[in-house]
Amino acid sequence: MFHKAIKVIVVTEKFLQDRVCSLMESCGGKGYTLVSAGGKGLHHLHATDDKASVAEGLGNIKIEVIVRERSKAETIAATIMKDVFSEYPGIIYLEHVEIWREERF
Amino acid sequence: MFHKAIKVIVVTEKFLQDRVCSLMESCGGKGYTLVSAGGKGLHHLHATDDKASVAEGLGNIKIEVIVRERSKAETIAATIMKDVFSEYPGIIYLEHVEIWREERF
Amino acid sequence: MFHKAIKVIVVTEKFLQDRVCSLMESCGGKGYTLVSAGGKGLHHLHATDDKASVAEGLGNIKIEVIVRERSKAETIAATIMKDVFSEYPGIIYLEHVEIWREERF
């Protein structure tokens, strides 16, 4: 059986990965998935790992956490927004998903 | 014109990639997209490819297949759930998408 | 506050990355996220970067752009469909997302 759930997605610079992940966990996320990324936004152009980038931690990372309740998703997003994205570049958004084995999320 | 479709997403360990992909194809998926990932769940912490992991195949992989009918998506999910995730770690979920060129999915 | 938005996702071969990204920008996308990928579709099997692929640019890339208006998303999709996918392999699809800081998209 599938159950409705919410995925919170963050795209930001790699050196912020640990900070974002621990915020996600402290707000009740039970797991997360990490994907190396590149991209362009208001700030730099970030190369993917295909291309060397001289400064450490400047590449992008995409972090996804799935939670069951929308309220938890919003808490996670609001916390990261306040603690990280008030100062650092990055985007955050939600997607509606349907999960199997809901007790794991 | 866009048409409604369903994306089934699996996140699991790399050594299960071939098994998951062939289940997807045998249940009628016409293609799939693979992305190297890391992450944390009930089990280990998986590093992204940025960091060496000694044992072969322990990294995560994200596998996505888009199909037109929800029933097919559910068959894929149920089959993988039964054949793979009854024993191995991993998550599976659905997303609603809108596709172009529906005949390819 | 979250606002509804649309994410346009393209999966295609790496040598088309620059072309797709500049089409996205010229149609009004304000940023995009790139992820190295592999996969299978009507054409070749594409390995992920885990495995060497002899010919340059044959690997897949996943390109995502989030925009606020559905009309813009459709323009982006239609333009890429016409200018790129009439000739080259690749898929394009939309997802509904909810964004924070809507002015950035």
Place this chain on the structure above:
Amino acid sequence: MNVLLEFLLRFVAQLQSPTLAFLIGGALLAATGSKLTIPGSIYQFIVFVLLMRIGIEGGIEIREANLAEMLVPAVFSVLIGLVIVVLGRIFFSLLPKVKMEDGIATAGLFGAVSASTLAAAIVLLEEESMMFEAWVPALYPFMDIPALILAIVLANLYLKRKHAGGTHPVRIFQIVKDSLRGAALSALVLGLLLGLFAQTESVLSSFYDPLFRGFLSILMLILGMEAYARAKELRSVAPWFALYAVVAPVVHGALGFALGYLAHILVGFSPGGVVLLSVIAASNSDISGPPTLRGGIPSANPSAYIGASTSLGTPVAIAVCIPLFHSLAQVVFNL
């Protein structure tokens, strides 16, 4: 008869050469379903180092070379590249059930040049101490670029005739730029310039040179794996492509040998140079040719031309043509 016998003996001996052994080893790994892989980033680095080594070495020696000598072989290289494409165009047009664009693209790829085959030939000549002019590797772009351009032009002329007016204009300058910007030619040209203008002797002898053979061995392993993996794709297209991929390298190499011999008579082109010219002609582009062709002939099916080149053309060029033209040169030039 003597040549044939000598070639046969040499060919059996060559099966033991590391180059070929690693190529076969790679195919074996793929055939047995081994999980051993060489990561993409390592492959890119290996190609870079090999081409820098060839380029720097050439650049250093070109300093003292009489570049006027290069003229005739360079013109012949252009000629060979063009003739190969025309021959391929004719060959495929004679066949039933072949999509013409696929045929022209394949001919373009076989007219273009493979950096790895070139590297393997250089290693063999160095091992056997058969001298060649330092600038011979620089003939690469002279054959590669015209072949790719002509293939793209012919394909577009053909398509224009088919669906009147439906195609893009061919932007030749763009193709030249695309070719030179490809990873393989960029590295070769960069190496040539560095060898020519900078004091790169010490970094060449301390780094690029010692890694050359080892990296080549790994490249051969990768090519062997890929040859096996792409064989499936080749099976999905008309068998004529497989036939072409087996025969064309030998024919093209013979053409290269003939013109090289002519250059030998005309301007004293060295025996080693003749061998390298033959191998360059016999080889087919595996790294940077494919994306250029995909850009220029979008409607051609890459499974046809990449399959033909990677799964048969390159192995034939390395396993058959290198020893063939090397032993031919030994007989012809009485070495």
Place this chain on the structure above:
Amino acid sequence: MNVLLEFLLRFVAQLQSPTLAFLIGGALLAATGSKLTIPGSIYQFIVFVLLMRIGIEGGIEIREANLAEMLVPAVFSVLIGLVIVVLGRIFFSLLPKVKMEDGIATAGLFGAVSASTLAAAIVLLEEESMMFEAWVPALYPFMDIPALILAIVLANLYLKRKHAGGTHPVRIFQIVKDSLRGAALSALVLGLLLGLFAQTESVLSSFYDPLFRGFLSILMLILGMEAYARAKELRSVAPWFALYAVVAPVVHGALGFALGYLAHILVGFSPGGVVLLSVIAASNSDISGPPTLRGGIPSANPSAYIGASTSLGTPVAIAVCIPLFHSLAQVVFNL
């Protein structure tokens, strides 16, 4: 007493050996939270080069070897692999609060062989010029594969008894194939074949050999980092796994030494061979064993067996067993 003293002195000296120093260095990096990482692709390449070096070197020398001599040590290797798993099965069955599958899987991993520990031992013997038969590294699969198979068979028998009929049939041939297809054994076997049948002397001496020690040093660094990182996981399972991981390598190594010594008496197995056999026995599989076990015993908890092996077993095998059995051999064989 003398042996003990000599061992202690040697052990202190070994702390300065690059192998061990890099292992400790890696653990220190991880412990201090350093952001220094060795990318996954570099790790794969390093493992490939190390095993090719071991394989090619072995293959070249096997050409002249009398392979009949290999028979007794090979049989003993199979025996050791099996005995280790049986011993582990008994050990864990005597303990309270241990999930039996976890115990059997751990015993399987400790019966299997670590390529990196083997490489470290080879470097030590080469440095100390202690000779060993060229084919000794080829004993690897003779111990590795039987241990993995037996562990998977035992676990499935156990599970079948527990939930009558609920398990999969054990496909032994599949396990053999899976093992041989793993990255580590593939590279070793490929190297052996290349060394045996191709002229790989020059690429060995120009490339694989010079990189051997340096790449081993980096591999040790990675193992050290991983040992520290996985210690957390090991803490999440019963402490018996930690105990086993510390004691088993020494016991297994002693078993290897005893049988090696017997082979010395029976068929003149060399002292260096005895040391390598002990180290192979003492080592536990870190690269390719884990995925094979996950395939064969899905219900076993990888944190138990990978944690035990990576965070304690491998460091003990490298830091304690290599110097221990080396100095033991010096005393026993009067070197």
Place this chain on the structure above:
Amino acid sequence: MNVLLEFLLRFVAQLQSPTLAFLIGGALLAATGSKLTIPGSIYQFIVFVLLMRIGIEGGIEIREANLAEMLVPAVFSVLIGLVIVVLGRIFFSLLPKVKMEDGIATAGLFGAVSASTLAAAIVLLEEESMMFEAWVPALYPFMDIPALILAIVLANLYLKRKHAGGTHPVRIFQIVKDSLRGAALSALVLGLLLGLFAQTESVLSSFYDPLFRGFLSILMLILGMEAYARAKELRSVAPWFALYAVVAPVVHGALGFALGYLAHILVGFSPGGVVLLSVIAASNSDISGPPTLRGGIPSANPSAYIGASTSLGTPVAIAVCIPLFHSLAQVVFNL
């Protein structure tokens, strides 16, 4: 006049040095839109190997060094790091239309140290056989860490004054830890410890040393590509940053030279040491400084400080300052 002439001659000669030639080659590649790239994982590995080589070499020789001699240069290094930041703070505060945080962050980066510039200088001194004390590379953190700390403190004091009370407390210990945990300093310190306490001579001479120049050449290529790519970003900020990036390395290097000369008089600091101290002062952090500053001064615009450093500061330090202070030393010390 003589110095100037000698410098000019030397500078023209240096354009041919591989270091500089590869730097220019990288910029050319980027400028021509070449698709040749060096993958991120290769870059990380190269930086690791270079810093291990410098660290191990230093560590080995420090064993016999009189570390008391290090005291004065170490104190001077701290001083230089602090003075550079104060100078930069004053410079940018005098200018119109410069966001103060951006200026302070830039000054912090230029006070910090570049591992690649240091490596390039070491190669030059080794080639020219100009001796330096083995511990000179260990001065790196003495200048790097104080500069980063002071910049972060100054920026936060400034911000606190601006929006009363709105900023974070500055956690100095955290900054020190962050710096030491960065990939560059971690590798250097690890290498020093390994060189000091382990028997790393053979792995140094068989692996890290032979790869040193070659890897440096590739690192220069990467720096050249990045310099070109980031030039666009630099253009997006006030032109004062470009001015600073061109002039500051020379000024800082001169300061380093002056204090190095003083150390020469006071405690006999070697001419090679004086050159290295100047180059360390002239260099600006490219690998690990940026993330530390982003952590410490979040509101500063990275396009300003990373652009200034990568696209102008580093090329000036390598292309101008290394030959400048080397030839200055030759004149001043009558070599």
